[in-house]
Amino acid sequence: MSRHQKPAAPAPRRPGPKGWPGRDRGEAILIDPASEFRGTTVQVCGLWPWVVGSGTPMVGVPLGRHIITGATLCCDPISWFQRAKLIRNPSVFFLGLTGLGKSTAVRRMATGLAGYGVLPIVLGDLKPDYIDMVTALGGQVITLGRGRGHLNILDPGQAKHAARRLRDAGYEKQAQEVEADAHARRLTMVSALLTILRKQPPSDVEESVLDQALRVLDHQATHTPVLADLLAIVQDGPAAVREVAVDRGDFGEYQRITRGLEASLISLSRGGRLGEIFAQPTTNPMQLDRPVVYDVSSITEADHDVRAAVLLACWSNGFATVNIAQVLADAELEQRRHYFVIMDELWQALRSGSGIVDRVDSLTRLNRQVGVGTAMITHTMSDLRALPTPEDYLKAKGFVERAGMVICGGLPQAEMVDLTPVIGLSQAEQAMLASWQDPPAWDSRRGQEAEPPGLGKFLVKVGGRPGIPIRVDLTRTEQHIHDTNKLWHQRSRVGTRP
């Protein structure tokens, strides 16, 4: 086209040190070398470039926004363990005073995880905080309580069905394991109920009698056994049971040996404090493939023993189901499902009896193998300190130490003494947490309290790294599942009868 056709004047094949020379070719003629200064490295390092944080990898459920930078923080124990590899075990420990939105943050995490294909399971909701959420997620609400629902502790649940499926698919060994687990679990549960009832554990002979009796029951059972059936076996004394009772062929002796056991089982199976819930066929068996909440809110705190027993049963049942799901997934008979186990008001559960502490203890050590993420929620470390025995406190402290991440809400200054050695809070973090628990200002113009300063604010601590302060804001979608004050919406009126 023009006289500057390419063949005439071949352009240089490579640009020069300052770019392509020539008009419109962006050659950098003027270079102003950035002024340089000189210093020793022990001084120049004072202009430290890492003073602002870059945030976290965006992996997990969007939990909240960074208080300082406003960046979105994605965080949940399962994604951070599985995909981001940020934590060493999929668990989170929530600490924070009541009323600052702990449960809300947990629900956000659980709902998000449900969206990611993880099934949230609330094993024993004492408040109830999670029923609305589980209902919204299309999950199963299992109500337990006097006259409200039963949980048959002798019900092998999914175990029988699962064992059959495994056997059909040619997994004989796994099927036996599932059956053995189910057997052990039922034995533990009966022993635990006896312990709670009598305030002392059953003797070794009684344990072996129960063990044998359960086996006999399994062999002859045509329907799912209940405690009354177990009682009948113990009373009848078949040969196998009498053998372990070591009665030397004397049925009178057998009856003498099993007298205490029989009495306790009678108490359990014919109602009584504990029997009412556990001696009847299960009303609502737990399912493998849906979010589940055990609603135990109708059992008041005064019913201390019942609460302990019910919680223990929920845990036992819940974990058994999770276990079976994993075995089935291993055999590729079911989809691999991860579960997010929520233990809210952990302090209440822990205080119910030392059985629970051990249960959680083993869980926090084994959660990687079982394929569950766990969230443990309690108010303060002092709650844990108030456990009946010092051993229990040490174990409970271990939960916080072993938790993959610790999320703290507003906490009183006195807590820091207990907390700092465990999760390494810096002075700045301590001051921040303490400021979040300040009481809200009183807005005299509107005649109501302003929002508490710590509402929805949390500090996410992972290992020794600096905490990430976030604020959890509710979306409109989730507003309605976050109402924990349903009874307080209407004003109280004396009213008249119609």
Added chain:
Amino acid sequence: MERSGELTQIRTYGNFRRPTTAGLLGLGSWGTGVLLAGLILVVLVVMIAGLGWGAIAFTALAVVLASVAVRDEHGSSLLDRASAKITYQLAAQRGLTLYRSGPLGTVPWGTCQLPGLAACLRLSEHLDAYGRPFALISAPSTATHTVVIASEPDGAALVDQPQIDSWVADWGQWLTNLGDEPGIEAAAVTIETAPDSGHRLAHEVGGAIDPNAPAFARAMLTEIVKAYPAGSSTIHAWVTITFTAANSSGKKRTPEQVGRDLAARLPGLMSTLGSTGAGATRLVDAAELCEIVRVAYDPPTADLIAGAHADNEPVDLDWTDVGPAAHQAGWDVYRHDSACSVTWQMSSAPRGNVQSSVLARLLAPHPDIARKRVTLLYRPINSAVAAAMVEADVRAASFRATSTERPTARSILDTRSAEATAAEEAAGAGLVNFGALITATVTDPARLPEARAAVDMLSATARLRVRPCYGSQDAAFAAGLPLGILLPQLVSSITAFKDKL
């Protein structure tokens, strides 16, 4: 008791000096030479032509020397400014400040290659000792090779001072090691803040969501993806390390040879970086580097790239296509593709003592500057040379202090700080030349004044004095990118000579 102890233990840093040569009246060594020669000339003129002509010659000499010796608050003399202005205007007249690339452009190859100083850079990819790919940028003009390390600093917001102090000390140690590591020419740290496009969140949620999940959970996640990213920023941090192409015997090595050599050395360099507060580090591969550069020249592509990542589509950027389609280097503003940038340089290091958090406000996201890049440039001085250098500094300073009857307080202070530096060097510290570039990018030119005001304010909080890189905006912009462009090695010999005057 303890509390008062804490208060007295705040660490401060300082004693940053502008490298100078020994000379009289604020002149460098060459300037002093000119002064002496000029005075002799004046004397000769007086002897030959008489006092009148002598006075004229003296005035001429004084004017010439004043143009060099009298410096403004940014340390640049009249000669500097005048020569920059003239060079820029000549370049502008010849159309050198414009760049038109791509198939319709004037640049050979017909691609959107990088302009100016970055045009000659070549990119290759190698594997490190752990099999991770990393990009190697080779600059034939300075015979250097550069690697880029991305880091995720934790930040100092909620960290106790002792921890920060130890990080800072480790950072100093890291800088010291740069001087000891064979073949390291320079290093730079780039902290970039950019608006969060929300694509990352959308990607995360979209990628993790289970299609069979409950509708309620999906609705909540979708709402969060829409509502959360608004107004938030992301912070990227990169460390670039530039190695010389020459090996110990002075022979130039190919990128392949350097890549093989670095493969073994990089894991070590990165692991020590972790303890300086830089957090988790990873090597930037070629594809990521292309994206970084492309986004810098054309910010709206950040959304497209993030979107493509979100949909798991490949972002097929070629090194020869990451540059702008057009640019226009103005006197104090740089237009490139869809955005306008202004780059400042640090014209004066913090005077007096500063704390390690001094850069916090400067580096953090600022609402008035959507995109901001702060690059700290380090040129370690070989530890073998450093000792001689600090000694020379001490001599130069004491020469200035003793050359007059009554030394000024400033020159005494200068001597003292030079001596302090020599003492620290003797105690094992390295010597490093450092500078800083700050680039603010806006997509709407109308927002430039706000960005300028914000940078002025932020640099003041960082106790830095900054000056726009007048006339060399395009070069400074490129130098601020994590590409390992070494400005001091590219300047012409005239400029280098000017500094000695």
